Amino acid sequence: MRRRVQVVVVDPVACDGHGVCAELLPEMISLDPWGYPIVSPEPVPFGLDREANRAVASCPRLALHLLDAPDGVQAAAPPPRTASRS
Amino acid sequence: MSPLLPRLLRGLGADGASIGLPAHLDLWGPLPDTRRGGLVDDVADAGLRGHGGAWFPAATKWRAVAGAGGRPVVVANGAEGEPASAKDALLLERLPHLVLDGAVAAARALRAEHVIVFAPARRRPRLIEAIEARRRSAADGVSIELAVAPDRFVAGQETAVVSYLNGRSGLPTFARFHPVWRSGVGGAPTLLHNAETLAHVALIARFGSEWYRQAGRPDAPGTVLLTVTGVDGAPSVVETQKGALLGAVVGGIDRQRCRAVLLGGYGGTWVDPDTASRLPVTEEAARAVGATFGAGIVAMLPHDRCPLAETARIARYLDQEKADQCGPCVRGLSGMVAELDGLAFGARRAGDAARRLGQLCDLVEGRGACRHPDGAARLVRSALRIFADEVLQHQQRGPCPESRAPGWLPTGDEAPRHVRSGNGAIRPGATGALTSRSRK
Numbered sequence: 421m422r423r424r425v426q427v428v429v430v431d432p433v434a435c436d437g438h439g440v441c442a443e444l445l446p447e448m449i450s451l452d453p454w455g456y457p458i459v460s461p462e463p464v465p466f467g468l469d470r471e472a473n474r475a476v477a478s479c480p481r482l483a484l485h486l487l488d489a490p491d492g493v494q495a496a497a498p499p500p501r502t503a504s505r506s
Numbered sequence: 507m508s509p510l511l512p513r514l515l516r517g518l519g520a521d522g523a524s525i526g527l528p529a530h531l532d533l534w535g536p537l538p539d540t541r542r543g544g545l546v547d548d549v550a551d552a553g554l555r556g557h558g559g560a561w562f563p564a565a566t567k568w569r570a571v572a573g574a575g576g577r578p579v580v581v582a583n584g585a586e587g588e589p590a591s592a593k594d595a596l597l598l599e600r601l602p603h604l605v606l607d608g609a610v611a612a613a614r615a616l617r618a619e620h621v622i623v624f625a626p627a628r629r630r631p632r633l634i635e636a637i638e639a640r641r642r643s644a645a646d647g648v649s650i651e652l653a654v655a656p657d658r659f660v661a662g663q664e665t666a667v668v669s670y671l672n673g674r675s676g677l678p679t680f681a682r683f684h685p686v687w688r689s690g691v692g693g694a695p696t697l698l699h700n701a702e703t704l705a706h707v708a709l710i711a712r713f714g715s716e717w718y719r720q721a722g723r724p725d726a727p728g729t730v731l732l733t734v735t736g737v738d739g740a741p742s743v744v745e746t747q748k749g750a751l752l753g754a755v756v757g758g759i760d761r762q763r764c765r766a767v768l769l770g771g772y773g774g775t776w777v778d779p780d781t782a783s784r785l786p787v788t789e790e791a792a793r794a795v796g797a798t799f800g801a802g803i804v805a806m807l808p809h810d811r812c813p814l815a816e817t818a819r820i821a822r823y824l825d826q827e828k829a830d831q832c833g834p835c836v837r838g839l840s841g842m843v844a845e846l847d848g849l850a851f852g853a854r855r856a857g858d859a860a861r862r863l864g865q866l867c868d869l870v871e872g873r874g875a876c877r878h879p880d881g882a883a884r885l886v887r888s889a890l891r892i893f894a895d896e897v898l899q900h901q902q903r904g905p906c907p908e909s910r911a912p913g914w915l916p917t918g919d920e921a922p923r924h925v926r927s928g929n930g931a932i933r934p935g936a937t938g939a940l941t942s943r944s945r946k
Contacts, residue, residue: 431680432832433875452869456833485683 425463425489428472432456434483441484444475457484463495513721513729514705515745517601524632527639530603537607537645540711545615546572549707551715553727558583558662558700559771559801561789564707567697570687571616574695578618580648581671581691582609584625584701585655585662588771589823589916590803593731594701596743598629601705602636606650608704610640611711612697613648621650622691624667625701626657659772659827663876664698666829677829678876700801702731722748726788732756735805737763739914746787753783756804765807766892768915770800772820773881775888776813779806796888805915812909814896817889818846823917824882835879838870842886849900850909860890860897 428448430441437455447468448460464472464486476484489495512518517525517533525533550565571578582605586594597605609621623633630652637650655661656676663678668690670676690696699707706728710718719727726748734756735741746755752767753759759767759779767782769775775797777785782804785791792799807813825839842863849859867887870879890897899906 429682431683431875432834432873433678433680435833437833452834454833454837456837456873458873487682 425493425495426469426472426486427461427463427489427493428459428475429485429487430457430459431483431485434481435479436481436483438480440478440480441475444478445471448472449475463489463493465496467497511721511729511747512745513709514597514601514604514702514731515743517604519600522600524600524602524635527603527636527643530601530607534604534607534708534712537611537708538711540611540615541617541647543615545611545707545711548710548715552706552710552718553715554703554706554710554718555789556700557702557706557730557802559588559798561799564699564703567687567699568612568616570685571695571697574688576694578613578616578695578697579691580609580613580616580618580621581667581696581698582606582621582623582625582701582704583662583664583667583698584623584629585667586626586701586801587655587657587659587662587827588801588803589659590733590735590741590768590771590805591801592733592741593743593802594625595629596731597701597705598623598625599632602632603640604705604708605701606636606640607708607711608699608706609650610646610648611707612699612704616697618697619648621648622671623650623652624655624662624671625652627654630654659824660829660876660878663878665876667698668696677831678874678878680875702802723786723788726786726790730787730799730802732787732799732802732804735803735915737806737808739808741805748788749786751783752785752787752804755787756806759783759806763806763809765809765811766813768805768807769803770798771803771881772824772915773878773885774798774800774803775884776807776817776892777888778892796891798884807914810908811911811914812850812896812906813889813893814846814850814900815905815909815911816914817885817893818843818850819913819917820885820915821846821882824878824885828878829876832874832879834870834873835882838866838873838879839882841866842870842882846886849897851905857901859901863890 439451439455441457442449442451449457452458476486546568554564555561584594584598613621633652660666665679665681666677668686671691686696722728729745729747732744733741761779764779766776769777777797789799822843825843828839845859845863863886867883871883
């Protein structure tokens with residue numbers, strides 16, 4: 421089965437800036453100076469689906485969502501996880 | 507039917523009166539039956555774009571609504587929360603049947619049964635009169651309701667309108683999750699158009715797309731209403747063919763009297779007078795110089811005013827009018843106001859204000875449910891770009907003498923302004939604060 425290519429989207433109305441998402445998915449989400457998430461517009465890379473799903477499920481405000489990417493969008497290989505945590 | 511100007515404004519009488527249904531039908535003829543379809547194609551062939559500010563192709567919206575399944579609702583949006591805009595007020599006050607025709611034609615074409623007119627309380631008497639007249643004539647075959655729009659800047663944003671009509675907050679929602687074309691008023695697919703867009707539809711329904719395209723340019727067909735505020739502060743509504751040079755349309759922009767031109771409203775951009783003079787009135791031309799016509803707003807800042815002070819006042823207004831929903835907008839806009847106040851009016855922290863303002867723009871852009879923060883950032887960025895000399899002077903020497911002058915564009919506290927068009931005048935300003943929704 422072909423893997424679903426998805427993007428991470430934050431609903432800014434629902435988001436209160438808890439920051440859990442940036443803890444769980446630092447490869448795609450950083451926090452601005454006020455603590456609100458800045459989410460990469462790129463599709464979720466191969467190998468990070470589980471982390472992305474966990475981030476979505478862990479948001480205390482249920483503000484984080486996974487949406488199907490538009491047709492033709494390809495997922496990239498993930499960055500090395502240890503490196504990006506530094 | 508001649509393509510020459512005026513088009514939409516042809517029905518304006520010299521006496522300033524609102525045109526009634528019989529006179530409207532005498533002028534334009536009966537509204538053709540658009541139930542059989544084809545109007546969507548005409549709207550597409552005409553190249554009609556939304557005149558509420560986004561310039562989105564109208565037919566794309568229509569097709570999305572038509573394909574969404576279920577019986578759609580049509581909303582005529584006359585909320586016009588933008589203080590520097592008066593074109594929708596003019597249409598709804600003086601030419602209400604043109605807007606209603608467009609909404610009815612769209613409803614028939616999309617097999618909708620309900621039209622909702624969304625407009626501020628002060629538009630209510632005229633609209634009730636117009637809707638009653640149509641009800642008596644029983645020619646429309648669709649019901650028309652009036653809903654009173656709250657008096658606030660973001661009230662007319664598409665998702666905010668739908669939220670309000672559904673009995674909720676009336677604030678914007680995250681459009682990506684809530685596209686109104688799929689699920690809008692009462693959950694129905696909703697076609698929401700600005701009042702002027704529907705007025706154009708009324709004429710396309712009668713005369714077709716080829717006629718529509720006789721005005722303007724092949725790449726920017728048709729006409730557009732602009733609300734022009736001159737250096738004297740008096741706004742007037744003018745209709746022009748797209749592609750005409752802005753300087754000619756507004757009767758000349760005099761560098762000696764005008765310091766800068768605000769295009770596109772409070773979430774728009776400052777443009778220097780020479781660039782503005784030479785600018786063809788098309789959204790593409792505006793975007794090519796980093797600007798937008800938005801909802802058709804052109805405002806000329808007098809030479810004896812401080813552009814940074816004016817930008818600070820407008821930013822304060824945008825900050826006050828934000829929906830207070832999305833973190834980056836809440837924090838970012840108040841940060842911008844603090845920086846701009848410091849830069850424009852006080853020595854406090856002004857030294858590095860331009861750099862910090864640029865960072866704040868980066869931080870808010872694209873991060874709200876609606877485009878309110880993007881508009882604020884666009885305004886601030888254009889000020890930093892166009893008024894770079896003034897920024898330096900303020901940073902080095904403190905506020906200029908002109909910054910003590912009173913505010914120029916309306917930012918909330920002023921008395922109502924007269925809006926001129928043709929020989930008539932209307933009063934759009936007085937805020938009849940009816941906050942509850944009123945249906946008839």
